[in-house]
Amino acid sequence: MPELLVADLSRWQFALTAMYHFLFVPLTLGLSMLLVVMEGAYVMTGKEVWRRTTKFWGNLFGINFVLGVATGITMEFQFGMNWSYYSHYVGDIFGAPLAIEGLMAFFLEATLVGLMFFGWDKLSRPAHWLVTFLVALGSNLSALWILIANGWMQNPVGSEFNPDTMRMEVTNFMEVLFNPVAQAKFVHTVSAGYVTASVFVLGISAWYVLKNRHLGLAKRSMAVAASFGLLSALSVVVLGDESGYALTDNQKMKLAALEAMWETEPAPAGLTLIGIPNQAEHKTEYAIHVPYVLGLIATRSLDGEVEGILPLVAVAEDRIENGIRAYKAVETLNDDPNNIEAREIFEQTKQDLGYAMLLKRYVDDPATADRATIEKAAMDTVPNVAMAFFSFRFMAGIGFLFIAVFAVAFYFVSLKRNVPRWFLYLALYSIPLPWIAAELGWLLAETGRQPWVIDGVLPTFMGVSSLSATQVIMTMVGFTLLYGTLAVIEISLMIRAVKLGPGARILPKGIGGGTQDTSDQAVPARPRTIQFDK
Amino acid sequence: MELPLDYATLKVLWWGLVGVLLIGYALTDGYDLGVASLLPFVAKTDKERRLVINSIGPMWEGHQVWLITGGGALFAAWPYVYAISFSGFYLAMFVVLAALILRPVGFKYRSKRESTTWRTSWDWALFVGGFVPALIFGVALGNVLQGVPFDIDRTLRATYSGGLIGLLNPFALLCGLASVAMLVVHGASWLVVKIEHGHVLNRAAKFGQIAALLVIVFYAAAGVWLAMAGMGYRIVTDMDPNGVANPLRKDVVVEAGAWLTNYGKYPWMILAPALGFIGSALAFVGLKNKTSLSLIGSGLAATGIVASVGASMFPFILPSSINPDASLTVWDSSSSHLTLFIMLIVTVIFVPIILAYTAWVFKVLWGRLTTEEATAPGTY
Structure with a gap:
């Protein structure tokens, strides 16, 4: 009989580390795709501004990407560390998608991401574009396999209990692969990632427009983000999670x-x-x-x-x-x-x-x-009914709001209309919302599955390792300190990179001086609207 | 469903494949860990450090996936081993994780600011990210060789009765030092082939030679200790290699010298420890002459040393010191027949593809790195 306190602590630790990990994942999923679009424009047109645009967003992608990678290792290790009986009980099915994720997706993305940053002068333009594309493909395939694993926790198909080995064993791998819950979750989650990146790009570009800086980059980025974001926002809501309901x-x-x-x-x-x-x-x-x-x-x-x-x-x-x-x-x-x-x-x-x-x-x-x-x-x-009830309502509300935001953005950029300042502010202040929606989505999906860790198969408290509460508290404190410090550093580096803008090198000692970009030092009188077709 | 390979064959193949993944990790990320461990000692100025960091900067991320995939493969192919080792070594795993988390951040964030304090802090973070995992991986193997204090109840729930301090016993620490020395040789050898000639390369070659001698000493000492202390376990019941994966259906005894019997039974296995010594000696010569022989030697040494641990213990994977009957072996700790088969197919398809694009990336980045390149804008 496992200890309930250890199970509760382990749940908290898993929730905290998973939600922290998922601060970085959606932006990686979406921004990698946007980089493919932007670099595609560079390869097609040969215009330097597209290269600069790609490299600028690529830099932000990199700052975000490393923490996604770093905190992802925790997720893989934690099943074995804190959920040992779970790992034994379902490893025969659940381990496979994780291993395949490594072989098919993560290797691809991680091996090529170095060339994406360092290969600009070593590769031809199409070859570099291909590398960027493969990184995006790798990260999105990664999401597919993780969600196949998670989808199986929600709807454990293609498997049965074997009393000889006291565990669940796979009977039909195709069912695990084509689990409708997993498919729905995949589409929903990657679309949410695309929305996240689009809001991120739209919001930061809006800030540049408001500051009258880097207009060439900002306008082009807004155009890409508005079209990509509109499609993704529609897909999140329309193709959303619902097809997975009512199965069990x-x-x-x-x-x-x-x-x-x-x-x-x-x-x-x-x-x-x-x-x-x-x-x-x-x-x-x-x-x-x-x-x-x-x-x-x-x-x-x-x-x-x-x-x-x-x-x-x-x-x-x-x-x-x-x-x-x-x-x-x-x-x-x-x-x-x-x-x-x-x-x-x-x-x-x-x-x-x-x-x-x-x-x-x-x-x-x-x-x-x-x-x-x-x-x-x-x-x-x-x-927990209230948790499910409210997280769903706020998540869905934000989802619908984004359809409206991107529809308006698309209207402005496609018709080359003036973008009014109120909308630029709206875009800027919307930046945190997709993250909130994504975290609420996970809260709903995982607390709504309780008391099960594998729906109808294994109660959560049964899956925990035979650890002492002290051990789990020690690692929780450790993770909190480490993750907290890294979050502060990451966000400050992001803000700094955005403030420096594209093409900027790092600042010399003493913050504030010496950027190559002088436009932010002499901001001209702010126009009431920004003409988009300049 | 009738599968084209029988269960016993798949079990042995997976023993080999997990070995391949571990060796893949030692060969690739192994030199990254070694380079990071050497960083504060071979490179003194900021320029020198960037030379060292950028020699591994573009590729370490892909290398680390050998570990991630190794973890995933352990989960998929040997769920008991994954479950019991990761929870048993709980705090040690946390320390490894924390160190491995510092590493990507160290690479990426170090050059984002010019402040000396900022950069020096990340240099030490990178050092910890290299040295600590290298040490703990060795310590872990040292404990596995001795047997680990876990038991399994009738529902196959495992309990572990050791702590972090228990892991740090003298034999395990010796293995930890051997592991650090081995990866330092590999890292130094990488620097010798990858960076421009100069102070950094010379220091790396010097440290590498010392480390190569230490590998030989530590590895030999561990071998002698293993024989003298009479470590080893033996299965005494007749086990059906095609039997179900339930680790409670056999009897095991502790038997002095059992870890050496495989070398008598299968003399070709002696190749593994022999490579460990020969490779280290070749690396020493290569490092002395600053030729690429160093990297060949260190690669062979790493391959041989990792393989020798597996070869000594076969068919054991994770012996239990408090209830030897519950020890995990190749025959009774794997996934189901079907899962092993599916995962074999996936591995056979994807590993060659992985090797192909990894080779391509190596080719694109081929050539000695100069300080000028390493300190250009956009590098780490």
């Missing part, structure tokens, strides 16, 4: 939780626009209800039912009872692998084995659990 009981639970829908409603169900979920009393207070909408979105039909939280808890109770039979059969098979009767019971009940392990939070031997304990364990299958 637990995905259904996540959907019900993010809508704070306690009971099943007659189809088509209404959508609670906003309200305050009350988990203790199973109701949503101050709810503003819009009829029909949820049923239409979630089932794409008028008569499809969206199941509520409490009916799903009742399903979980049945599955726990069935799971206890599977658990007993596994115990018997453990002592006597040739027991035919136990093997038969196991075959009938194996899909619910994980549910019996929910009881391990309360009793050592699930077979001894009484009715009240089973009910309590079933209620544990409800994730």
